[in-house]
Amino acid sequence: MRSFTYERAKDPVSAAQAVAGRQGAKFIAGGTNLLDLMKIEVETPTHLVDVQDLGFDRIEKTPEDGLRIGALVTNTDLAADARVRRDYAVLSRAIVAGASGQLRNKASIAGNLLQRTRCPYFYDTNMACNKRKPGSGCAAIGGYSRQLGVIGVSKSCIATFPGDMAVALRVLDAVVETVDASGQPRAIPIADFHRLWEDRPEQDTVLRPGELITAVTLPRPLGGAHFYEKVRDRASYAFALVSVAAVIQPGGTGRVAFGGVAPRPWRVEAADALLPQGAVAVTARAFQGATPTRDNAFKLPLATRALSAVLAQAAAQTGA
Amino acid sequence: MSDLPKLEMSRRGVLAGTAVTAVVAASPAIGAPSAPARSAPPASMPVHFDVNGQRRELSLDPRTTLLDALREHLHLTGTKKGCDHGQCGACTVLVEGKRINACLSLAVMHEGNAITTIEGLGTPDRLHPMQAAFIKHDGYQCGYCTPGQICSAVAVLDEIKREIPSHVQADLAVKPSATDAEMRERMSGNICRCGAYSNIAEAMAEVVGAEVAGAKA
Numbered sequence: 235m236r237s238f239t240y241e242r243a244k245d246p247v248s249a250a251q252a253v254a255g256r257q258g259a260k261f262i263a264g265g266t267n268l269l270d271l272m273k274i275e276v277e278t279p280t281h282l283v284d285v286q287d288l289g290f291d292r293i294e295k296t297p298e299d300g301l302r303i304g305a306l307v308t309n310t311d312l313a314a315d316a317r318v319r320r321d322y323a324v325l326s327r328a329i330v331a332g333a334s335g336q337l338r339n340k341a342s343i344a345g346n347l348l349q350r351t352r353c354p355y356f357y358d359t360n361m362a363c364n365k366r367k368p369g370s371g372c373a374a375i376g377g378y379s380r381q382l383g384v385i386g387v388s389k390s391c392i393a394t395f396p397g398d399m400a401v402a403l404r405v406l407d408a409v410v411e412t413v414d415a416s417g418q419p420r421a422i423p424i425a426d427f428h429r430l431w432e433d434r435p436e437q438d439t440v441l442r443p444g445e446l447i448t449a450v451t452l453p454r455p456l457g458g459a460h461f462y463e464k465v466r467d468r469a470s471y472a473f474a475l476v477s478v479a480a481v482i483q484p485g486g487t488g489r490v491a492f493g494g495v496a497p498r499p500w501r502v503e504a505a506d507a508l509l510p511q512g513a514v515a516v517t518a519r520a521f522q523g524a525t526p527t528r529d530n531a532f533k534l535p536l537a538t539r540a541l542s543a544v545l546a547q548a549a550a551q552t553g554a
Numbered sequence: 555m556s557d558l559p560k561l562e563m564s565r566r567g568v569l570a571g572t573a574v575t576a577v578v579a580a581s582p583a584i585g586a587p588s589a590p591a592r593s594a595p596p597a598s599m600p601v602h603f604d605v606n607g608q609r610r611e612l613s614l615d616p617r618t619t620l621l622d623a624l625r626e627h628l629h630l631t632g633t634k635k636g637c638d639h640g641q642c643g644a645c646t647v648l649v650e651g652k653r654i655n656a657c658l659s660l661a662v663m664h665e666g667n668a669i670t671t672i673e674g675l676g677t678p679d680r681l682h683p684m685q686a687a688f689i690k691h692d693g694y695q696c697g698y699c700t701p702g703q704i705c706s707a708v709a710v711l712d713e714i715k716r717e718i719p720s721h722v723q724a725d726l727a728v729k730p731s732a733t734d735a736e737m738r739e740r741m742s743g744n745i746c747r748c749g750a751y752s753n754i755a756e757a758m759a760e761v762v763g764a765e766v767a768g769a770k771a
Contacts, residue, residue: 240599240616240662266658269619270639282616284663310652314718319726330721334743335713336646336706340654470721470742 235272242284246446247417252283254415254444261285261446263306263342266333267349275359276350276366290344290448293317299454302411305344305447309333309399312343321455324479327462328402334471344447347400347410347427350438351393352473353382364390365435375527381475384526384533386496391435392527395428395498401479402462403450404491404499411449414442421451428498438497458483459551461544464493465536476533478540482548486510490544492520492537513541603667605630606674616662621645623661624671632672632701636745643744646702646709647671653709655743672701675708683764684708687757695748703744707758710740711765732762 243249253259258280262268271277290304293315301322303312312318313329329338355361355373362371374382374392383394403424410422428439441447458481466472474494482488488509491501505520517538524534598613605628612627621638624630624647636644638657645656648670676682684704687693694700714732722739723730730736737758738751746754 235617238616240660242665262660262663265660265663266640266655269658269660273638282660286663310713310718314716319719323726326719326726327721330719330723334640334643335710335740336643336653336655336743337640337658339652340659470739 236275236278236280238280238282240282240284242287244287246285246288246290246413246448247415249283249285249288250413250415250444250446252281252444253446256281259283263345264308264340265345266337266341267345271350271357274357276357285446288448296451301452303343303450303452305449306342309338309341309343309346310335312399313338322402322406322452323460324405324462324481325399325402325452327460328398328464328477328479331462331464331474331477332398343399343450346397347403347447347450348439348441349397352396353393354378356393365393365431365438368434368436379527379529381473381494382527382530383497384495384530385500385521385524386430386498387525388431388433388435390433391431391497393431393435394494394496395438396473396494397499398462398464398474398477398493400424400428401477401491401493401499403452404501405479405481405489406452406456408453409451410447411451412441412445412447414446415444419448420445424450424499425501431497435497456481456483456489458488459548461547463540463544465540476536476540478537478544480541480544480548482509482545482552484552486545486548488548490516490520490541495521495533495537509545513538513545516541599662601662601665603661603664603669605669606671612661614661616660618661619657620647620649620659620661620664620669621656624656624669630671630673633705634698634701636699636702641745642699642702643706644699644702646705646744648705648709651709651712653706670705672705675704682708683761684757687760688754691753691757691760692750693754693757694746694750699744699746699748703741703746703754706741706744707737707754707761710737711758711762713740732758734759 253261260279260282262282262284268277290306292304293307294302296302309329313326319326353374355363356366361373364372372391382392408424410427412420429437461480464474464477466474477493480490486509489506491499493499502520505516508515508519521534599616600613602611610628621635624633633647634644636642640655640658646653647656649667676685684707688704714730717729719726720736720739722735734755737755
C-alpha cells in the first residue's frame with residue numbers, strides 16, 4: 235500500500251473541502267472496497283478524509299412519506315430496518331444477497347454506491363485497463379469476459395457496476411443527496427448517478443471532485459410484491475452474473491431493473507410497461523442493442539429466465 | 555541448486571504457504587503490482603482502543619490495518635491473516651460487538667472502539683461455549699480459519715437474536731431462527747480450506763440448543 239496521510243473530518247463541508255482542495259485525496263467510510271484496492275495499488279490516494287464522525291447514520295421519515303437514509307448507515311442496519319423490510323423489501327432483499335455478514339456490518343450505503351467494478355483486468359495492474367489507467371486499452375475486450383457487461387458498455391470498457399443494493403434503489407427511484415466544497419447541496423436521481431463508460435470509463439459516477447454523498451432518499455412506498463432474484467456461481471457471497479430487482483403490482487404491472495449486466499443498474503421504463511406481457515417481451519426491449527461477447531452472451535437468456543422466475547412467484551403471490 | 559536458500563519447514567511456514575495458495579486459487583487474475591517507487595512513510599499517528607477489556611495505546615503508520623495492529627503490534631496472534639482482502643474471514647473480530655474483517659479496516663479508524671478477539675472470548679481454562687463446541691464437534695482440521703470462524707459464529711447467533719435478516723429468510727416480517735440453512739448462509743464469509751463446514755454447523759447448533767435449553771430451565 236502506498237503511504238498516505240489521514241484526517242477525521244468534523245463536518246460535511248470541511249470534509250468536501252479537504253478532498254476538493256487536494257490532488258489525490260479521497261473520502262473513506264467503511265473502507266471495505268477502497269482498502270482492498272489500495273493494497274493492490276489500484277487505488278493510490280495520498281490523503282484520506284475519514285467521514286465516520288459526520289452523523290449521517292440515521293434513517294428518518296421524509297415529509298413526503300418516504301425515507302431518508304444517512305450516507306453512513308451500514309448495509310446491515312439498512313437491511314434490518316423494520317420500515318425497509320415492510321415497505322421496501324426489494325432493498326432489504328438486495329442487500330442481504332450481497333457480500334458477507336462481516337462486510338455488510340462495515341460497508342456504508344454511500345460506499346456501496348461508489349464501489350468499483352470487479353472486472354479482473356481492473357484488479358490486475360499488469361493488464362491494460364482504461365478504467366484504472368486511462369488510455370492504456372482494455373484487455374477485457376477479447377479476454378475473459380464471462381462476468382462482464384452486455385449492454386451500455388463501450389469500445390473503451392466492458393466492465394459492470396457490480397453491486398446489488400443500487401439495483402433495488404433503481405427500481406425504487408431513489409435520489410442521491412450530496413454536498414460540495416462550497417456547501418451547495420445537489421439531488422441526483424439514481425438513474426443518472428452511475429455513468430455509461432463511453433470514452434471515459436475512469437469516471438464511474440457523475441460526482442464532481444470533493445462532492446460528498448450525505449443521504450439517499452426513497453419516495454413513498456410503492457406497495458406491490460418485492461423481489462430480488464440473484465444468479466451467481468455459488469449460493470452465497472459472490473457477485474451477480476445476472477440479478478433482477480422487481481416490484482410487481484396486482485394485475486401484473488410493475489417495475490424491473492437488472493444487475494450484473496451494465497455500467498449501471500439497468501432499467502428501461504419502456505420495458506417496464508411490457509411486464510403484463512411476460513419476461514420475453516420485457517427483456518427483448520430492455521436489452522435491445524445489447525453487445526455481448528461470446529463469453530457472456532449467456533446473460534441475455536439468463537436475464538429472461540430470472541425474470542420469468544420472479545413473475546411466476548409474483549403470480550403465485552398476487553394472483554396476477 | 556546449491557544457491558537455493560536452505561528450506562526450513564515449520565508448521566507456521568506450511569500454514570502461511572497454504573493460505574497464500576488458497577488466495578491465489580480464489581483470485582487467479584490478481585497480480586502483484588510492478589515494483590512501484592515507494593515514498594517515505596508518513597509520520598505515525600496515535601490511536602487507542604480497548605482490546606479484550608484492556609486499554610491499548612499505539613503509535614501507527616496510518617496504513618496499518620486493524621489486523622496488523624492486533625497481530626504485529628499487540629502480539630495477539632490468535633486472529634489470523636488469510637487472504638488479507640476480506641474474502642476468507644480468517645481475520646474476523648468483533649468491534650463494538652459486531653463482526654468485521656480486521657484486514658479491511660485501518661487501525662486509526664478505530665479510535666476509542668471496544669474490540670474483542672478470539673483471545674478475549676475465552677481462555678484455555680475458561681472456554682467460551684462456542685470454543686468448547688468447536689472442540690467437541692471437531693469444527694476444524696488445520697485450525698487456521700478457526701479463530702475467525704468462532705468469532706463469526708458467536709456474532710451470527712447474536713445477529714439472529716437481533717433479527718438481522720438473511721438471504722435465505724423466506725419472510726422478512728418473521729423473526730429469523732437459528733436453522734442449519736440460516737447459519738450456513740450467514741457463515742458464508744468464513745472459508746475453511748479443510749472443509750470442516752458440517753462440523754462447524756454442528757458446533758453452532760449445539761450452542762443454540764444449549765441456549766434454548768438454558769432459557770427453558
